[in-house]
Amino acid sequence: MVDIDAVRDWLRRLPGGSPAGQHADDWDAFARLDRPVVTLFGSYDTGKSSLLRRLLVDAGSDVPAWLTISARHETFEVNEVEVGGCTIRDTPGFAVGASDIRAQNNSRRALAAVGLTDIGVAVLTSQLATAERDMLQELFTQGWPAGTMWFVISRFDEAGADPEGDLEGYRLLSDRKVRELWEVFALDDRAPVFVVSQDPFQTAGPDTDLYPEIWNAFRDWDGMRDLADAVAAVSPAELSAWRHAAGQRYWTAVLAETMTELRTQLQEYTARAGVAANGVARREDWEKELDHLDGAAQAALDSLVEEVVRRYGDTAELQVELQRTLDEWFARHEARL
Structure with missing residues (x-):
């Protein structure tokens, strides 16, 4: 267990412009929140925004203007909205291995948001994870209390089994994908996994001015009821323990990131010192x-x-x-x- 006060003090005393102040400000702002924070994260185009839209519409809440739905990379900032008794954050999609600055910034913002959350919700498609698998595996093993890392296999109506023509086949495929998920990430079989079709057959498309009735024909199999019930059950009663765990994850990651940066700087300075010594x-x-x-x-x-x-x-x-x-x-x- 990391001594958070010791880490913060050490960071403050680092010479050369340590980002300790920003880390501390970010953490302190999160620690003051009196609602549990639930963060949706995953790769681009896994359906995070459409999942949040469905939760909002079914809860009778307005869809904020920043929430857009399309097949393009539309989410570039971390945004949040209150649903029931918690705050849900929508994050930009991970772009593993991307070379352009915008994609790198999106990944950085998403990872920062996951570091400051009480409950993480990994949103995956039926292909599960490919390029981002190693990064997700690292996230999943960072000390999440039981029941605070959720998994959503999203847009499952696109998985290859027609739920209206072959509901049994759809459910068998769903069970198989859950088992695959457990195996791929070596998960405890108690890890919450939800298989959902948040907008079956793209019934709502990109619209945001919607009524819950638009999805009534699919509710028996779309999996959204279980997810909505889980969100509704998120209670501030567990907040103290969740924040303690979040603090351990956050400051451990900050410490590791800072040590990596310092080692990189040491290598650079050593190389420069060698060049200078050779010049002398x-x-x-x-x-x-x-x-x-x-x-x-x-x-x-x-x-x-x-x-x-x-x-x-x-x-x-x-x-x-x-x-x-x-x-x-x-x-x-x-x-x-």
């Missing part, structure tokens, strides 16, 4: 060589001047010969330099 050594070698050349040149000049004076004495040719000798000496040693 080369400079010292050059200085020694220049001192040697200077000494040799001075000795040669003294000898030449002495020889010219000895040969020409106090004659008219002395000045001319001295100038010629100096010119030759300068040209020779300039070339050596």
Whole structure:
């Protein structure tokens, strides 16, 4: 168990502009919330926004203007809305391995939101997870209390079994996918898993001005009742224990992230120090060589001047010969330099 106060104090004392203040502000803002926070997360186009729309409409709540439904990447910020006794956050989709800045920022925002939540809801399609599997696996093993990491296999009417023409086949496929999910992520079979079709056959499409009756024909098999009941059952009575666990997850992740950043900086500074040391050594070698050349040149000049004076004495040719000798000496040693 991490000592949160010790981590915060250590971060504050780090030199060079540690982001400790921002981490502390983010955590303190979350810790002050008096409602449980439920965060929907997962890859782009897994149906997080349409899932939230369905929960809102069935609860008789208005769909906020920021909630848009389409097959494109539409969610770029973390947004939240109150449903029953909790706050539900919709997050941008993960974009594992993406090189563009916007996709990287989306992933960063989503991960930050998951770090500051009481209940995490991993939203997956019937293909479960592919590129993001390792990242999700890491998230799932970060110390979530029993019952606070949920799994939603979303848009299951698109999974390959027609619930209206073959309901038995649909339910068998649903059971098989739940078992696959347990195996893929090595989950305890008590982990809450919901198989849902939040907008069967895209009945509502992108609309947000809706009434619950639009989905009445599908309620016997669409799985949304169980999920809605679970959301309604989220109670502030467990909030203290959930926040304690969230604090352990959050500050452990902050500590690990900071240590990784410091190790990276150490490697960079070590490499730069090596380059600087090599430069200093080369400079010292050059200085020694220049001192040697200077000494040799001075000795040669003294000898030449002495020889010219000895040969020409106090004659008219002395000045001319001295100038010629100096010119030759300068040209020779300039070339050596």
